[in-house]
Amino acid sequence: MNLLLHMCCGPCSIYPVKQIRESGIEVTGFFYNPNIHPYKEFARRLEAAELYAQKVNLSMIIQPEYTLEEYIKQVLDSPGGRCRACYRLRLRRTAEYARENGFSHFSTTLLVSPYQQHEIIRETAETVAAETGVPFYYVDFRTGWKEGVAISREMELYRQPYCGCIFSERDRYYKLVKSN
Ligand code: SF4
Numbered sequence: 001m002n003l004l005l006h007m008c009c010g011p012c013s014i015y016p017v018k019q020i021r022e023s024g025i026e027v028t029g030f031f032y033n034p035n036i037h038p039y040k041e042f043a044r045r046l047e048a049a050e051l052y053a054q055k056v057n058l059s060m061i062i063q064p065e066y067t068l069e070e071y072i073k074q075v076l077d078s079p080g081g082r083c084r085a086c087y088r089l090r091l092r093r094t095a096e097y098a099r100e101n102g103f104s105h106f107s108t109t110l111l112v113s114p115y116q117q118h119e120i121i122r123e124t125a126e127t128v129a130a131e132t133g134v135p136f137y138y139v140d141f142r143t144g145w146k147e148g149v150a151i152s153r154e155m156e157l158y159r160q161p162y163c164g165c166i167f168s169e170r171d172r173y174y175k176l177v178k179s180n
Contacts (some may be wrong), residue, residue, distance in 0.1 A: 001025045003137055004098040006090055006108035007060070008033060009045045010052035011152035013158050015144030017058060020107075025137075028103070029053055032063035032093045034071045035086050037166040042066060048158040049167065055155060075165070082167060087124045095132040105137040112141035112148060115163070130162045154158050 003020060007013045007029045020027045036042040037117060046062065053060040071089060078085035091108060098106045106129075110121050122138060133180055152164040162172035 001137070002102070002104045003027045004030050004061075004094060004101075004103040004106045006094040006106065006110070007049055008090075008109050008113075008164070009160060010048035010050075010157045011148060013049065013052060013058075014137070014142045014151050014155075015148035016107070016109045017056060019139065019141060019144060027058070029058050029060035030063070030094050030097060030106075031060060032090055032097075033049050033164065034065065034067040035075075035090070036119075036164040037068070037169060039066055039068075043159070044158055045160060045164075051103050052109045052152075052155065052157055061097070063097075071165075075167075082165070084120050084124060086165065087117075087121050088128065091121075091125050091128045092132070092176075095128045095136075098134045099132050103134070103174050105135045107137040107139070111139065111140070112145055114142050114145055118142065 003025050005016060005020065005027050013029060017027055029049070031046060033042065033045070036045055050060065071086070074089055075082035075085045087110065091106070094108065108121065108125065108156045110116050111118065125136040125138070162168045
């Protein structure tokens with residue numbers, strides 16, 4: 001198996017990469033996250049992901065485009081809710097890249113977070129697998145969430161305070177500002 005792993009950020013990659021390697025699977029990281037807002041936050045998360053990849057000798061493919069308009073358009077028009085559309089955008093690109101570049105499977109580090117909509121990620125990835133013909137490698141990485149957090153602190157990696165998009169940034173801070 002030759003797995004292309006969508007990386008949402010450095011800290012969330014820690015446990016999945018460790019677990020995948022321990023299973024004897026060859027893994028390559030894939031950074032494609034046009035959902036992250038604002039651009040400075042995108043750049044900061046990318047920098048942390050690259051730092052992490054360097055520390056653990058992980059090959060990492062970076063899709064540097066910041067296609068904000070495409071992202072906003074897709075999530076605003078989505079009848080299934082913004083997160084479903086956001087997962088789909090990122091996973092579809094990952095699976096297409098895997099298909100075009102000889103990877104046998106794809107997966108995502110989003111599966112490690114207890115704060116993500118795990119079942120929607122799984123359903124979306126399975127749909128993308130059926131559409132692209134690239135099998136989805138599923139593991140419930142949430143069992144390693146705490147371990148990943150602890151290691152990310154030891155590595156002094158940047159840990160983001162909100163999921164990524166402008167909406168999640170508002171949800172994180174708006175109430176705080178209102179209550180002050
Ligand atoms: S909250 Fe997170 S998963 Fe949902 S749309 Fe925003 S960035 Fe994407």
